[in-house]
Amino acid sequence: MTAAHDLRQNQLLAALPSEDLERVSKNLKLVELPLGEALYESGSRQRAVYFPTSAIVSLLYTLADGSSVEIAVVGNEGIIGVSLFMGGETTPSRAVVQSAGYAYRWSGKFLKEEFTLGGPMQHLLLRYTQALLTQMAQTAVCNRHHSVDQQLCRWLLLSLDRLVGNELVMTQELIANMLGVRREGVTEAAGNLQSAGLIRYSRGRITVLDRPGLEARTCECYAVVKKEFDRLLPAMTQY
Amino acid sequence: MTAAHDLRQNQLLAALPSEDLERVSKNLKLVELPLGEALYESGSRQRAVYFPTSAIVSLLYTLADGSSVEIAVVGNEGIIGVSLFMGGETTPSRAVVQSAGYAYRWSGKFLKEEFTLGGPMQHLLLRYTQALLTQMAQTAVCNRHHSVDQQLCRWLLLSLDRLVGNELVMTQELIANMLGVRREGVTEAAGNLQSAGLIRYSRGRITVLDRPGLEARTCECYAVVKKEFDRLLPAMTQY
DNA sequence: CCACTTATGTCCGATATCGTACACACTTCA
DNA sequence: TGAAGTGTGTACGATATCGGACATAAGTGG
Numbered sequence: 001m002t003a004a005h006d007l008r009q010n011q012l013l014a015a016l017p018s019e020d021l022e023r024v025s026k027n028l029k030l031v032e033l034p035l036g037e038a039l040y041e042s043g044s045r046q047r048a049v050y051f052p053t054s055a056i057v058s059l060l061y062t063l064a065d066g067s068s069v070e071i072a073v074v075g076n077e078g079i080i081g082v083s084l085f086m087g088g089e090t091t092p093s094r095a096v097v098q099s100a101g102y103a104y105r106w107s108g109k110f111l112k113e114e115f116t117l118g119g120p121m122q123h124l125l126l127r128y129t130q131a132l133l134t135q136m137a138q139t140a141v142c143n144r145h146h147s148v149d150q151q152l153c154r155w156l157l158l159s160l161d162r163l164v165g166n167e168l169v170m171t172q173e174l175i176a177n178m179l180g181v182r183r184e185g186v187t188e189a190a191g192n193l194q195s196a197g198l199i200r201y202s203r204g205r206i207t208v209l210d211r212p213g214l215e216a217r218t219c220e221c222y223a224v225v226k227k228e229f230d231r232l233l234p235a236m237t238q239y
Numbered sequence: 240m241t242a243a244h245d246l247r248q249n250q251l252l253a254a255l256p257s258e259d260l261e262r263v264s265k266n267l268k269l270v271e272l273p274l275g276e277a278l279y280e281s282g283s284r285q286r287a288v289y290f291p292t293s294a295i296v297s298l299l300y301t302l303a304d305g306s307s308v309e310i311a312v313v314g315n316e317g318i319i320g321v322s323l324f325m326g327g328e329t330t331p332s333r334a335v336v337q338s339a340g341y342a343y344r345w346s347g348k349f350l351k352e353e354f355t356l357g358g359p360m361q362h363l364l365l366r367y368t369q370a371l372l373t374q375m376a377q378t379a380v381c382n383r384h385h386s387v388d389q390q391l392c393r394w395l396l397l398s399l400d401r402l403v404g405n406e407l408v409m410t411q412e413l414i415a416n417m418l419g420v421r422r423e424g425v426t427e428a429a430g431n432l433q434s435a436g437l438i439r440y441s442r443g444r445i446t447v448l449d450r451p452g453l454e455a456r457t458c459e460c461y462a463v464v465k466k467e468f469d470r471l472l473p474a475m476t477q478y
Numbered sequence: 479c480c481a482c483t484t485a486t487g488t489c490c491g492a493t494a495t496c497g498t499a500c501a502c503a504c505t506t507c508a
Numbered sequence: 509t510g511a512a513g514t515g516t517g518t519a520c521g522a523t524a525t526c527g528g529a530c531a532t533a534a535g536t537g538g
Contacts, residue, residue: 061380064459069383071376086369087362088471092463093376118357123326130325133372137310137332140379141300144308144419147524171485180383182526187486203485203534220303224331232327386494410515421496426516442504442515480538487532496523503516508509 005030009053010104011077011233012124020120027110033057033103035169039080039095046090048105049081055101056162058178060094069143069180070155072135073098075162077229082129084108085115085122098170098178099163127232134228142221148181152189153218155179156199156208161226166208172201193217244269248292249343250316250472251363259359266349272296272342274408278319278334285329287344288320294340295401297417299333308382308419309394311374312337314401316468321368323347324354324361337409337417338402366471373467381460382419390418391428392457395438395447400465405447411440432456 007025008014016024033039033055040046042062050057056075062068071093074080080103083091114121142151155178159168172190176183190206193199198213199206208214215222246264247253255263272278272294279285281301289296295314301307310332313319319342322330353360381390394417398407411429415422429445432438437452438445447453454461 059376061376063380063384067384069380071379082372083369085365086372087366088369091369092373092467116357118355126324127326129368129372130322130327130330133321133325133368133375134331136372136375136379137298137300140310140375140382141302141308141419143379143382145302145306173485180380183485184487184527185525187488188525191487201486228331412515422515423497423517424495426518427495430517440516481536482538483534483536485532485534487530489530490528491526492528493526494524497521499519501516501518503514505514506512508511 005053005102007104009076010051012079012128013051013104015124015233016120024106024110024114024121028104028106031103031105033097033101035097035100037097039097040090042092042094043090046081046084046108048107049079049084049111050103050105051079052076052101052103052162054164055097055103056099056159057103058096058098060096060178061092062094067180068177069139070178071139072132073155073158073162074132077162077233078128078132079125081108082125082132084111085125086129098174099159099168124233131229131232135225138221138225142219143180146219146221148179148185148189149192150217150219150221151179151181152186152193153198153214154222156206157211157214157218157222158225160208160211166211168206168208169204170206171204244292244341246343248315249290249318251318251367252290252343254363254472255359263345263349263353263360267343267345270342270344272336272340274336274339276336278336281331281333282329285320285323285347287346288318288323288350289342289344290318291315291340291342291401293403294336294342295338295398296342297335297337299335299417300331301333306419307416308378309417310378311371312394312397312401313371316401316472317367317371318364320347321364321371323350324364325368337413338398338407363472370468370471374464377460377464381458385458385460387418387420387424387428388431389456389458389460390420391425391432392437392453393461394418395445396450396453396457396461397464399447399450405450407445407447408443409445410443 039050053076057080058070059072060068060070080095172186173183176186190201194201198210199208278289292315296319297309298311299307299309319334411425412422415425429440433440437449438447
């Protein structure tokens with residue numbers, strides 16, 4: 001499961017030419033991201049970015065009344081902390097570890113130095129940010145027009161794409177926070193999917209039994225986002 | 240109303256140091272944007288970006304079934320076509336003129352040349368893009384948690400901020416497309432606001448009577464977005 | 479083995495929005 | 509002046525989700 005840690009387990013790093021990766025790697029530090037850890041809070045100054053290898057991180061917005069929504073999810077295809085190189089330093093969102101794992105941490109200082117070189121790293125970061133824009137926009141659309149059932153399918157697929165295996169460790173309560181619906185709503189939606197034989201649910205453990213089934217049941221939003229990621233960040237090293 | 244056209248009517252251009260603006264201005268061309276014109280369609284290759292001066296442009300997502308949602312609105316504080324400098328060339332969204340007016344058009348070729356210089360223009364464009372990210376994210380949250388009444392208030396305020404005067408030319412049908420709700424839903428919400436004395440509605444013409452009242456009635460989403468824009472793009476020239 | 483906590487399932491009325499149908503008012507133009 | 513088109517108001521049942529209360533079930537630790 002945990003093979004030797006390799007920078008190239010993150011697809012952005014993997015897409016860098018060797019010499020760039022070499023230069024950058026000096027300042028990357030492998031860190032463990034436990035479930036629930038907040039990499040940054042709303043409005044707090046960010047000091048580093050993270051390239052996940054096995055962890056999955058949710059970008060969340062929390063409203064004044066405590067209700068929240070996930071606006072994007074980041075795994076080994078991306079980076080957490082785009083506001084550091086976009087120039088804003090902070091964002092109103094929070095970043096919370098949704099699935100424990102590892103990531104490479106990169107200090108903001110070195111990130112900015114590298115970014116200003118205008119080389120492949122800059123290019124990759126900007127393209128990734130555009131993919132993130134798409135994911136957020138599609139989330140907005142999905143929140144407006146699609147049912148909880150469909151959104152749960154989308155969410156499961158997005159998570160699945162960022163994991164090895166077909167099992168997620170995740171309670172319905174947490175999923176409800178991500179989707180911005182009630183916990184009971186997730187129970188019902190999950191029950192529907194389970195009845196249909198697409199997943200198996202057991203106390204904080206979801207096993208996906210029929211991935212094509214999920215894809216058939218979800219809304220177009222999943223495909224749009226996936227296609228856009230593939231287009232913008234293509235042909236990465238596989239392992 | 241239509242004073243002499245000036246590059247600095249767009250806040251991004253206004254924020255450029257004179258020498259940069261001078262260099263850039265050679266390739267800017269004033270264009271008129273009529274109501275309803277699409278600056279680009281979903282997935283189509285973009286050839287230029289636009290700096291609105293008096294026009295307002297909506298970024299829309301349209302689903303396969305024809306339903307749509309506005310994910311962001313751009314006026315004289317911003318630029319249309321971020322995917323050109325982000326590197327993706329296209330996006331799945333559409334850009335439609337919501338309020339007729341003028342904009343400066345800048346060819347993608349020159350834009351990219353300027354962007355790679357890494358100067359003030361790059362800096363501004365990236366910060367604006369981060370503000371756009373915030374607007375999209377907040378739209379996603381708002382779509383999930385807030386009532387049509389509140390969203391209409393938010394939408395009116397966002398539009399008002401980008402206009403001179405307190406009157407919008409806009410049918411309920413079009414607003415419904417923006418908000419992703421039924422036209423009847425807008426009729427009802429607008430009726431509520433009119434009863435409360437906040438607006439006056441008459442056949443495609445909305446007059447805002449009580450702006451503070453709208454601000455009191457809308458959700459926090461408006462303030463979050465506005466605050467973030469002010470933080471990221473501060474101290475622009477006023478006129 | 480027994481409390482205790484956590485996770486999930488179920489039920490019910492309340493509410494917001496939807497979908498549809500249709501009426502009315504204003505404008506334009508023949 | 510009358511017809512057509514467009515924009516808005518209203519009504520009503522259908523549906524999805526909410527809000528809250530509560531029941532059940534699985535794990536945990538004494």
